[in-house]
Amino acid sequence: MGRAPADSRDTSTDRQPQPLWLCIRFPRLALDIHPPGQSPVRAVINADNSVHSVSDAARAAGIETGMPAGAAAALSRALQILPRDVRRELKALEQAACRCCQVTPTVSLAPPDAVALDVRSSLKLFGGFAGIQSILQAILAPLGHDYHWAAAPTPEAGLLLARCRREIKIEGRERLRSALGGLPLYSLDLDANLLMRLHKTGIRQLRDLWRLPRAGLARRFGLELVAYLDRIRGKRPDPRALYLPPLQFRSQWELPAASAEHARISDAADKLFRKLVRFLRRHDAGTAAVGVRLFHLRSSFTPIHVGTREHARDAAHLLHLFDQALQCRTLPGPVTGLEMRCADIQAFTPPCQDLFRNTASEAQNWQHTLEELEARLGGKTIRHIESVDDHRPENAWRYGLSAGRKAKPRQRPLWLLPQPQRLSHRDRRLWYRGYLTLRSGPERIECGWWDGQDCRRDYYIASNPQRARLWIFQDLKQRSDTWYLHGLFG
Amino acid sequence: MRASHRLWRGLDPLPPGLPTGFAALDAALPWRGWPAGSVIEVITPAWGIGELRLFLPLMQRLSQQGRHAAWIAPPYVPYAPALSHAGISLAGAVIIQPQHPQQILWSMERLLRTAACGLAVAWPQQLTSVSTRRLQLAARGGHSLGVLYSRQHAGPRRQRMPITLSVRLDAVENGLTIELLKVRGGCRQPRVTVTWP
CATH class of the missing domain: 3.40.1170.60 (MutS, DNA mismatch repair protein, domain I)
Incomplete structure (x- = not known):
């Protein structure tokens, strides 16, 4: 059934060179991450x-x-x-695969812990197999993962050898049979039950499997096994999905003459944004972050970041955000050219259209407004708050992406001070812009002993002569009579 | 006759307002609530006397309608459990802390012009009559309500602001006295007292 040459055929003529799959396995990837x-x-x-x-x-x-x-x-x-953490493992593997793309474009992921690269076409360029090996060693060293390699004409055979830590190179499919014969049965990438059944029939090495008749194996252990063995020996085609490095966009535009005029810079940026959007449309993608560099005459540049809250590809909106960011910058000198870089490219999902109400466009409108504010005011000025289930008042909220969970109904102040403020005493009475009188309380809050932020406090609601309602507490961890102001009922 | 512009009428039929949630206040204001599509100035002697609580029913109503509320340059961080306790969706609230004082009014104008934003509350450091007019126009365009908080200033009243409603708060036992300093469209009574539910 194979398109590939059978064992019996002599392949010394090398009319069509066989691929050479260099497989790299990171045995401790799960630990290294x-x-x-x-x-x-x-x-x-x-x-x-x-x-x-x-x-x-x-x-x-x-x-x-x-x-x-x-x-x-x-x-x-x-x-x-x-x-x-399988997701992080895959990410680390993709990082390794991305680096391997320097050697050959034919890189394929073999999760959970290996990559396979066809290095046949790169052998001459890098000065033979040894050259490729030394380059790979240099490329992969910064990642800090241990690895085992093996090279074979089929990816499955390479992976099998790398799993067995036999760091050898096998050329020619006809030599696979004898080279793999000594490998133990349990190194096969098969279901544990199937391996157990094979073991019970007395098979210990691959050599034993080679000797058995195909038809019988298929009947007793299923076609899956036979297909796998065929893939190992190259008797059956083994198409592999190639790893594609993440998309990147980079483009430059020279201004006809150096200029500090915003309109000129904006015009040039418009052209680059249109180009970016064409690129994104071609790949059915959107972006949430674009970096623009404005180059000046004296070799320095001004970076401008354009960020959106969702992945988008609207050139006019991106340009508007760019203009907002540009307006609040003072440029050190005239601009000679622009460079646009975009690495955050992801699949684009267009906003849903509602048949009756125009809620989608309203929500988009709101997002666009916030993006514009962000472009003008800078990154962390716009935040959402959410409540957290925790008894400690200062841990009961956080900045975040509005999840809006409900907290338990207790009387809480609308203003919480960033740090509890120590209250002073006058004539043995509490003082905060006047003598304080306690209105209600105490509410004992005592928790956090499990994470080192131990808190034992009695909370009261107090008021002062200005009739401001204050949320104060007595710290029970400290011996003396120490009181703090923690919030205001705005 | 009524459609003719040449006919002057003493009081225009005012647009219906946004219910404040306090019956006494609704009765005192000519819009039967907060004036929609305009800017309000709230002067308060100190933070913490209930100046936000006055607007909680409105925030809750807007949050039910799915409109957003923006807090611009608040003096403290709004406490999330208290807001969700009051029935305000935290997903609809956005906190903006600009680095420069002049950005406060710019952000507020931008937000008021957005239809999705129902309420923008700001604590500006200073106000001029020009910037207030801009805010007023933006609020009318976006049909939203802007609230400007300021601490009570000593001395005589500053220049007159082109503002729809200006109130001064004073705390009383379990409530607030609201002094209506300026009400566009006529004032029925100079002082209202609301009590907390």
Whole structure:
């Protein structure tokens, strides 16, 4: 069934060179993505509480992959258990793949922990296989992951060898059969049940599998196994999705003459924004952040950031935001040219249209207004607040992306002071712009002992001669009679 | 006759206002509530006497209608649990802390002009009659309400502001006295007292 040459055919003629898949496996990717902790004894556990990968120190302590987390914790007191984070693993893998694109455009991800690259067409450029290896070593070193490599004419064979840590290069499909023969059965990327069944029939190495008749294998163990073995030996085509590095847009525009006039700069930016939007439309994408650099005569540049709250591709709106940001800048000198860079490119979802009410455009209108304010006033001036379920008043809110959860109904002041303000005493009475009288309370708030921000306070509502209602508390952690003002009922 | 511009009438039929949530105040104001599409000045002797509580029923109503409320340069951070306790959607509230004082009025004007924004509350450091007029026009365009808070100033009244409603607050036991300093369209009584529910 294979399009690829069969075993018997002699391929020394090399009419069509076979691919050479260099597979790189990062055996400790799941561990490496976690920041280093205090203890060198570390283990990453799966969602089902079994150990996924272990550090060297943990291995020395007797912890092995596959054992339950409880058993692992019993073996070492210093064990640091980390949850597995598949998304971050994939991200780290994509980062590695992105770097590998420097060697060859044919890069394919093999999750969870490997990448496969076809380096056949790059061999001459980099001076042979050794050259590619040294370049890859230099490229991957900054990432700090350990890796094993293996090269084979098929990606599955390469991955299999890399998994077995055999760092060898195999040229020619006809040599795969003998080269892979010594590998253990359990290194195959197959279902554990299927492997168990194969093991029970006395198969220990791949060599044993090669000897069995195809038809019988397919009948007893399913077509899946036969197809996998065929892919390993290149008897069946194995198309792989190529990894495409994230889109980037970069374009420049020279002004005909250096100018500090906003209209001129804006005109040039308009052309670049139109170009950007054409680029985004072509890729069915939108952007939420565009960086523009205004170059001046003396080699320096002014950066201008244009940010939107949702991914968009409206040239007029982007230009409007750019103008707003430009207006509140003072340029150090005339501008000779512009450069636009955009790396934050994501799939574009157009706003939903409502049949009856025009709510979508109203919401968009509001977003556009906020974006304009942001462009003019700068990044962190516009914020939302949300409440958090916590008894401690200062932890019961945070800045964030408006989730709007409801807190428990208690009487709370509309103004909360950023820091509790120490109240003074006069004639043994509390004083804040006048003598204070307690109106209601106390409300005991005592919590946070679990996260080191211990808080034991009695809250009262007090009023002063100006009839301002104040939210004050007595700190019970301190011995003497210490009172603080924490809020105002605005 | 009524459609003719040449006929002068003493009092224009005023547009209906936004209910304040306090019956005494509604009765005293000619719009039967806060005047929609305009700017209000609120003078208060101190923060914390109930100057925000006066607007909570309005905020709650606007939040139910899905209109947004903007807080511009507030002296403190609005406390999220208190707002959600009052039935105000936090998703609709946006806090803006401009770095320069002149940006306060610019932001407010921009927000008032947006139809999605129902209420813009600002604590400006100074007001001029030109900027107030701009705000007034923006509020009319966006059919929104602008509230300008200021601390009570000593000495004589400053220049007259082209403002629809100007009130001075004073705290009383369990309530507020609202002195109506200026009411465009005629004032029925100079002073109203509201009590907290």
